Amino acid sequence: MIDVEQHGSVKVIRLARSLLGRPLYWTAAYWVDGLLIDAGPACTARELVQVLGQVPVQQIAITHSHEDHIGGLALLRQRYPDVPIYASRHALSTIEDPARLKLQRYRRLVWGTPSPVRGVQSLDEIADEIRTPEFTLRVIETPGHSRDHVSFFEPRFRWLFCGDAFIGGRDIAWTPEFDMFSIVSSLRTMASLRPERLYPGSGHVRRTPLADLHGKIGDLIQLANEVLKLESSGYSVHEMVEMLFRGEPRIHWWTFGHFSAAHLVEACRTYNALVTPGDLASLAPRDRRGRTDDLADSSSTNRSTDPGDWRR
Numbered sequence: 001m002i003d004v005e006q007h008g009s010v011k012v013i014r015l016a017r018s019l020l021g022r023p024l025y026w027t028a029a030y031w032v033d034g035l036l037i038d039a040g041p042a043c044t045a046r047e048l049v050q051v052l053g054q055v056p057v058q059q060i061a062i063t064h065s066h067e068d069h070i071g072g073l074a075l076l077r078q079r080y081p082d083v084p085i086y087a088s089r090h091a092l093s094t095i096e097d098p099a100r101l102k103l104q105r106y107r108r109l110v111w112g113t114p115s116p117v118r119g120v121q122s123l124d125e126i127a128d129e130i131r132t133p134e135f136t137l138r139v140i141e142t143p144g145h146s147r148d149h150v151s152f153f154e155p156r157f158r159w160l161f162c163g164d165a166f167i168g169g170r171d172i173a174w175t176p177e178f179d180m181f182s183i184v185s186s187l188r189t190m191a192s193l194r195p196e197r198l199y200p201g202s203g204h205v206r207r208t209p210l211a212d213l214h215g216k217i218g219d220l221i222q223l224a225n226e227v228l229k230l231e232s233s234g235y236s237v238h239e240m241v242e243m244l245f246r247g248e249p250r251i252h253w254w255t256f257g258h259f260s261a262a263h264l265v266e267a268c269r270t271y272n273a274l275v276t277p278g279d280l281a282s283l284a285p286r287d288r289r290g291r292t293d294d295l296a297d298s299s300s301t302n303r304s305t306d307p308g309d310w311r312r
């Protein structure tokens with residue numbers, strides 16, 4: 001299933017496997033001035049190549065090596081053998097050998113398995129700058145969602161193609177690979193660029209990116225603060241999942257536990273240990289009868305562990 005929308009000079013190409021005529025999960029590729037950003041999953045590669053038949057494709061750049069962003073590359077390489085493909089140096093080994101992704105069954109079903117692609121060039125080779133006839137995009141390192149994640153920023157129009165470095169909506173389940181410290185740092189880097197358009201991996205183009213980015217930073221830090229409070233009161237991860245999320249969400253079941261609220265709570269604990277180790281030690285465990293007050297307390301404030309953060 002494919003859905004194409006034109007946003008000024010940028011073509012938003014949303015791709016998804018469909019089940020009974022409905023999309024399972026949208027992933028976006030973007031085309032701007034001969035540059036294709038991301039390649040979508042393997043299962044929609046033919047549809048992507050078909051749509052690109054209407055426009056020139058002169059170069060391809062990849063935000064990160066997850067299967068829903070690199071799966072279309074093998075067919076694109078066949079169709080455009082001379083077109084350079086760029087990715088972070090950290091992503092090259094996975095693109096050449098996607099078995100490294102160790103895809104769980106649900107991932108193979110939803111997105112398909114990428115085929116190996118050789119000859120992908122490191123973005124280092126072009127000094128982290130992609131030039132098209134009209135635009136220049138700077139490479140910004142935005143790890144956290146994956147270690148090899150980069151975003152592409154066009155400073156003149158302040159467009160930011162950010163892959164999965166920004167995922168909209170309230171976080172309720174993460175995989176164990178997500179690194180909160182790097183995710184928050186990358187979101188801050190992205191906000192510091194003051195983008196005017198955000199083009200994320202979902203294809204849901206954001207017209208108020210700064211508010212969205214600061215909102216996401218604030219939400220994550222607030223959640224980390226809630227976890228810090230609950231942990232200092234002696235609650236277990238399982239209890240925190242019940243109190244903060246009313247148990248595991250549905251995605252936990254269909255991903256066989258790869259995405260889970262418990263992983264998100266664990267990510268908060270790791271983050272807290274890094275940024276507020278003193279607080280953890282100084283907060284003496286309190287009487288467990290105070291549990292409802294603890295939660296109400298922490299939810300009602302927007303206090304941040306970092307005075308630089310703010311929310312809208």
Ligand SMILES: [Zn+2]
Nearest residue numbers: 064066145164
């Ligand atoms: Zn991803």
